[in-house]
Amino acid sequence: xxxxxxxxxxAFRDEVRDFLAAELPQRLRDGMNxxxxxxxxxEIGLEWQRILHARGWLAYQWPVDVGGTGWTPVQRYIFEKExxxxxxxxxxxxxxxxxxxxxxxxxxxxxxxxxxxRILTGEELxxxxxxxxxxxxxxxxxxxxxxxxxxxxxxxxxxxWTTHAHYADWMFCLARTDPDVKPQAGxxxxxxxxxQPGVTIxxxxxxxxxxxxxxxxxxxxxALVENRIGAEGQGWTIAKYLLENERGGSCAAPxxxxxxxxxxxxxxxxxxxxxxxxxxxxxxxxxxxKLRMEAEALEMTELxxxxxxxxxxxxxxxxxxxxxxxxxxxxxxxxxxxxxFSLDGLQLATExxxxxxESPEPIGxxxxxxxxxxxxxxRAWTIFGGSNEVQKNIIAKTVLGL
Numbered sequence: 327x328x329x330x331x332x333x334x335x336x337a338f339r340d341e342v343r344d345f346l347a348a349e350l351p352q353r354l355r356d357g358m359n360x361x362x363x364x365x366x367x368x369e370i371g372l373e374w375q376r377i378l379h380a381r382g383w384l385a386y387q388w389p390v391d392v393g394g395t396g397w398t399p400v401q402r403y404i405f406e407k408e409x410x411x412x413x414x415x416x417x418x419x420x421x422x423x424x425x426x427x428x429x430x431x432x433x434x435x436x437x438x439x440x441x442x443x444r445i446l447t448g449e450e451l452x453x454x455x456x457x458x459x460x461x462x463x464x465x466x467x468x469x470x471x472x473x474x475x476x477x478x479x480x481x482x483x484x485x486x487w488t489t490h491a492h493y494a495d496w497m498f499c500l501a502r503t504d505p506d507v508k509p510q511a512g513x514x515x516x517x518x519x520x521x522q523p524g525v526t527i528x529x530x531x532x533x534x535x536x537x538x539x540x541x542x543x544x545x546x547x548x549a550l551v552e553n554r555i556g557a558e559g560q561g562w563t564i565a566k567y568l569l570e571n572e573r574g575g576s577c578a579a580p581x582x583x584x585x586x587x588x589x590x591x592x593x594x595x596x597x598x599x600x601x602x603x604x605x606x607x608x609x610x611x612x613x614x615x616k617l618r619m620e621a622e623a624l625e626m627t628e629l630x631x632x633x634x635x636x637x638x639x640x641x642x643x644x645x646x647x648x649x650x651x652x653x654x655x656x657x658x659x660x661x662x663x664x665x666x667f668s669l670d671g672l673q674l675a676t677e678x679x680x681x682x683x684e685s686p687e688p689i690g691x692x693x694x695x696x697x698x699x700x701x702x703x704x705r706a707w708t709i710f711g712g713s714n715e716v717q718k719n720i721i722a723k724t725v726l727g728l
Contacts, residue, residue, distance in 0.1 A: 331400065339404045346412040349377055355413040360681025360692070362699035363536045364706075366415045367679060368493055372448045374415045379446055387423055392430045392442050399632040407580035420490065421445040421452040425498040428515070428568050432556045441517070455485040455499030455518070455542065456565070462487070463716045465500065465565065466509040472501035472516060472549060479503070479516060479549045484541060487710065491527050491540040494520050499549070500561050513561035517553040518544070532706075534699035535676030569712065570645055578652035579625035585659060586618050592693055593666055604666060617659055624651050643724040650717040653707040660701040670694035
């Protein structure tokens with residue numbers, strides 16, 4: 327396949343670069359670089375979201391008829407790459423890239439009118455109710471129960487590792503509506519108002535001190551039938567569609583490559599311990615080069631997937647390969663970052679946020695202060711969105727035929 331950018335693609339890249347240079351405030355760049363967790367705080371993410379929405383560049387994974395940009399897969403890739411190079415804040419995937427496309431595809435006209443515009447404006451924030459204690463990787467075994475009572479469901483159960491539930495207005499939730507059929511067939515996809523009696527949010531503080539995830543208890547809460555997406559029992563099909571977007575709906579390589587570029591620059595100012603700069607050390611250079619080659623290989627795989635999407639094909643099991651490789655590579659890069667700063671890389675400030683006037687004073691440098699909390703937070707990469715073991719099983723079954 328031809329993966330060279332066309333003249334139109336290059337012109338679009340230049341347009342994105344000019345926009346980022348003019349419209350992306352330095353405080354948001356600093357906020358992104360001062361965020362060790364996967365999700366930036368809403369105060370940063372929502373400001374950037376509003377800037378993109380005003381430009382009409384926000385919902386680039388949505389159909390045009392519900393507010394999408396109409397960009398090609400290559401344009402989406404270029405946009406994400408340029409944002410990564412410019413240190414733009416990561417947009418929250420929960421509304422924009424997960425439930426938004428689900429509502430656009432499976433929702434009724436009334437559901438689209440009710441929810442999609444509020445996702446774009448940031449007026450309503452979302453969390454995902456998939457994993458449960460004992461039902462993480464094996465979603466089909468989930469126990470949360472939804473019993474229909476007239477025009478509503480009564481929902482009881484608990485969800486865990488619920489990212490940003492403490493900010494969310496709504497949860498998109500998988501719940502068992504029929505316990506008497508095979509597990510996958512008895513699940514429905516419900517939208518639950520988080521501001522109602524019976525919703526309890528318990529913080530889970532990560533190893534680095536981040537409050538990113540939570541456990542959510544649902545005690546006889548209501549989910550209106552009109553807020554069920556798809557038919558009753560269609561939740562498993564919708565969940566697979568959503569997970570495919572989560573694992574392959576964006577490109578991981580651009581941000582990984584941007585961070586390797588940054589790491590290479592930083593290593594030029596770090597002492598090697600035996601004379602000269604760390605960046606000039608042969609062994610360090612080999613390790614950095616190995617990571618760069620893996621990231622470039624991942625980029626080629628993502629470009630091939632874009633080529634498939636451009637032809638109207640589904641990305642399929644390739645998304646599992648991308649998720650697996652990107653997660654491992656993310657962790658390997660963060661390990662090298664910690665080593666790059668030596669003892670300064672071991673500091674662990676637990677105050678949050680790590681940006682702005684009230685952030686703690688770093689030891690050595692700001693990048694050194696970020697090394698350990700980022701490393702600890704990235705331990706979750708090989709678990710969330712489908713663990714490494716799940717991805718390997720998918721690859722073994724669907725690609726290798728084992």
